[in-house]
Amino acid sequence: MSTLLKxxxxxxxxGTIALVVIAILFFRVPLPTILLPGExxxxxxxxxxQITNTFVATIxxxxxxxxxxxxxxxxxxxxxxxxxQNIFEWVYEIFEGMLxxxxxxxxxxxxxxxxLTLLLFLLFANWMELVPGxxxxxxxxxxxxxxxxxxxxxxxxxxxxxxFITLTSEQVKLTDEERxxxxxxxxxxxxxxxxxxxxNPKGYVLTPYVRAATTDLNLTIGLALLVIIWSQIVGFRxxxxxxxxxxxxxxxxGMKPVDIIVGLLEFISEFAxxxxxxFRLFGNIFAGQVLLFVMAFLISxxxxxxxxxxxxxxxxxxxxxxxxxTFIYFEQATHSYAGDEHH
Amino acid sequence: MIEILSPGLAIGLGxxxxxxxxxxxxxxxxxxxxxxxEVAGEIRTNMILGIVFAESIAIYALVVALLLLxxxxxxxx
Numbered sequence: 490m491s492t493l494l495k496x497x498x499x500x501x502x503x504g505t506i507a508l509v510v511i512a513i514l515f516f517r518v519p520l521p522t523i524l525l526p527g528e529x530x531x532x533x534x535x536x537x538x539q540i541t542n543t544f545v546a547t548i549x550x551x552x553x554x555x556x557x558x559x560x561x562x563x564x565x566x567x568x569x570x571x572x573x574q575n576i577f578e579w580v581y582e583i584f585e586g587m588l589x590x591x592x593x594x595x596x597x598x599x600x601x602x603x604x605l606t607l608l609l610f611l612l613f614a615n616w617m618e619l620v621p622g623x624x625x626x627x628x629x630x631x632x633x634x635x636x637x638x639x640x641x642x643x644x645x646x647x648x649x650x651x652x653f654i655t656l657t658s659e660q661v662k663l664t665d666e667e668r669x670x671x672x673x674x675x676x677x678x679x680x681x682x683x684x685x686x687x688x689n690p691k692g693y694v695l696t697p698y699v700r701a702a703t704t705d706l707n708l709t710i711g712l713a714l715l716v717i718i719w720s721q722i723v724g725f726r727x728x729x730x731x732x733x734x735x736x737x738x739x740x741x742x743g744m745k746p747v748d749i750i751v752g753l754l755e756f757i758s759e760f761a762x763x764x765x766x767x768f769r770l771f772g773n774i775f776a777g778q779v780l781l782f783v784m785a786f787l788i789s790x791x792x793x794x795x796x797x798x799x800x801x802x803x804x805x806x807x808x809x810x811x812x813x814x815t816f817i818y819f820e821q822a823t824h825s826y827a828g829d830e831h832h
Numbered sequence: 833m834i835e836i837l838s839p840g841l842a843i844g845l846g847x848x849x850x851x852x853x854x855x856x857x858x859x860x861x862x863x864x865x866x867x868x869x870e871v872a873g874e875i876r877t878n879m880i881l882g883i884v885f886a887e888s889i890a891i892y893a894l895v896v897a898l899l900l901l902x903x904x905x906x907x908x909x
Contacts, residue, residue: 525902765888772894
């Protein structure tokens with residue numbers, strides 16, 4: 490109690506409370522438009538290929554991982570002087586040791602590269618949601634256009650600050666009649682062959698240039714498909730044609746009818762793996778991003794801070810889990826069920 | 833009203849089971865770690881794997897909730 494009453498501590502507490510109150514009263518943050526698919530950035534097109542903001546984030550994450558790895562191995566030394574090489578060796582050794590505990594020395598050495606590539610890429614892709622400026626700098630377009638193209642119904646007013654335009658926290662909602670008329674006008678504009686531009690936009694919507702890559706299902710399903718198909722290839726390469734026995738009557742119980750059903754279940758679970766692998770990563774990061782949005786929307790000062798810490802942990806955990814499950818699926822694919830080796 | 837209620841119910845009810853499951857799992861793992869601190873690393877890896885598999889049940893509920901929220905069920909509109 491006595492430490493609480495020191496003038497310095499008291500000043501900090503009162504100052505914090507005052508800042509929270511000021512944040513609630515004057516610094517309201519608009520709630521970003523929450524959309525499931527990656528948002529197309531207006532005007533960013535290469536030929537007929539529309540660039541989405543999650544695509545931009547994927548490229549950035551790729552570049553970061555490639556650049557870091559390249560810098561780390563540029564001047565390889567037996568006793569490394571560069572800090573980056575030291576860090577990379579340390580990380581490599583930790584995870585190689587961990588994989589050895591799970592799958593044995595030979596398999597750990599074979600797939601630690603895949604494991605670390607996935608881990609590093611997903612780590613940077615996940616953590617991108619925490620960087621300021623991402624999700625908040627982008628193209629501002631009229632709410633009517635956004636409704637016609639993406640079905641967004643809530644927009645914001647805008648304000649000019651010097652050369653920049655920013656959204657204010659005043660929400661604008663489209664009524665049912667307005668929605669119907671927008672659809673009509675957009676169809677008319679399309680029939681006439683020009684783009685739809687409303688004369689007096691009711692509100693505006695922001696499409697960010699960059700949005701964390703793993704908040705787009707396309708990336709996570711793509712990665713999960715890659716991993717599962719790759720694990721089938723690994724199985725065929727290690728076991729040859731005997732790998733098919735994993736799905737067709739594996740030798741597990743010795744009772745043929747039971748084994749047939751087990752094989753069928755194993756086959757179905759390959760597809761369930763794609764769903765659970767992709768949606769786990771996507772769900773966690775997408776939910777985390779929405780959580781950060783909502784917390785900043787409620788009180789823009791102090792309140793989001795613990796959630797940033799939480800998301801830092803979740804981002805690492807999900808990247809780690811994805812990479813670990815990849816390793817385990819590879820490892821499982823090399824078990825023989827032909828009934829001549831283990832039983 | 834039902835459009836707002838149904839995704840909430842889907843994720844809310846779907847998260848009960850995995851929540852209890854993850855709690856039990858971590859309880860068991862922590863007790864094991866307390867009794868055998870020398871194998872704590874191995875237990876921790878397996879605990880994380882177990883949590884991941886329990887969590888994937890909640891992920892299925894999340895998928896349903898997201899589908900209801902953003903795509904909508906055919907009968908609801």
